[in-house]
Amino acid sequence: MIKKRRHKTVGQAIVEFALSTTVIFLLLSAAVDLGLIFFTLQALRAAAQEGATYGSYPLVRTNSGRVTAVTLNYEEIFRRIRTAGGTQPTGVANLLDLNGDGIDDASQPAVFSKGNPTNPNGFVIIENPKGANPSNLSGTCATTTPRVDMRNAGQNCWIRVTIRYRYQLFFPFAPAFGREIILRVTHTMPIRSQFVG
Incomplete structure (x- = not known):
């Protein structure tokens, strides 16, 4: 007599398919999340670069024709960061709603607080550090002293824009790792002012 084992192999194939499909879909969703994180970081980099580029040309403040300070326009830098991707939220990163x-x-x-642009807890941090080496920047560039720092063609003065973004995870097992991650991008540029006085 020949025993039939066909029913066992059919059941085994269904179980194997269910197990392998689960793993494949988990890997696929993780790949989608990594891709979205990559594109979000690209958008944040472009926004930080836009803000730093605009801020690298400071404003010259005058009073009765005399220069009183060379400063950064923090509000306009923030606006440039927000609108780097357009005035309507599109794409994977909504720069109009960073938190x-x-x-x-x-x-x-x-x-972002224009009264405290360097607040480390903000989602947009705009700093104006100084130093000869961009990897070791400290202090703040003076803006009112004649022929010093920002009033001396911006020598050794920099603008550093940091953007934080709250990214909601798509991955199905996200609750095990947390529902969101904070992405952070920083861009530093030298102050390009040619003003001396």
Whole structure:
């Protein structure tokens, strides 16, 4: 007599298919998440570069025809960062809502405060450090002393723009790792002012 084993192999194939499909879909979703993170970082890099490029040309403040200070226009730098991808949220990174709360960041001091642009807890941090070596920047460039720092053609003065972004994970096992991650991008450029005085 010949025993039939056909039913066992059919059941085994279904179980193997279910197990392998689960693993394949998990890997696929992880790959999608990594791709979205990569594109989000690219958008953040472009925004940080846009803000730093604009900020590398400081404003010359005058009073009765006399120069009083050379400063950065923090509000305009922030606006340039927000609109680097356009005025409507498109793509994978919404630069108009960096903290991910669903509210436009324009009036949220927790994201950016023009009174405290270097707030380390903000989602946009604009600094004006100084130093001869960009990898070891410290202090702040003076803006009011004649022929010093920003008033001396921006010598050894830099602008550093840091953007943080709250990224919501797509990966199905995200709760095991946390539902979101904070992406961070920094761009540093020398101050390009040619003004001396």
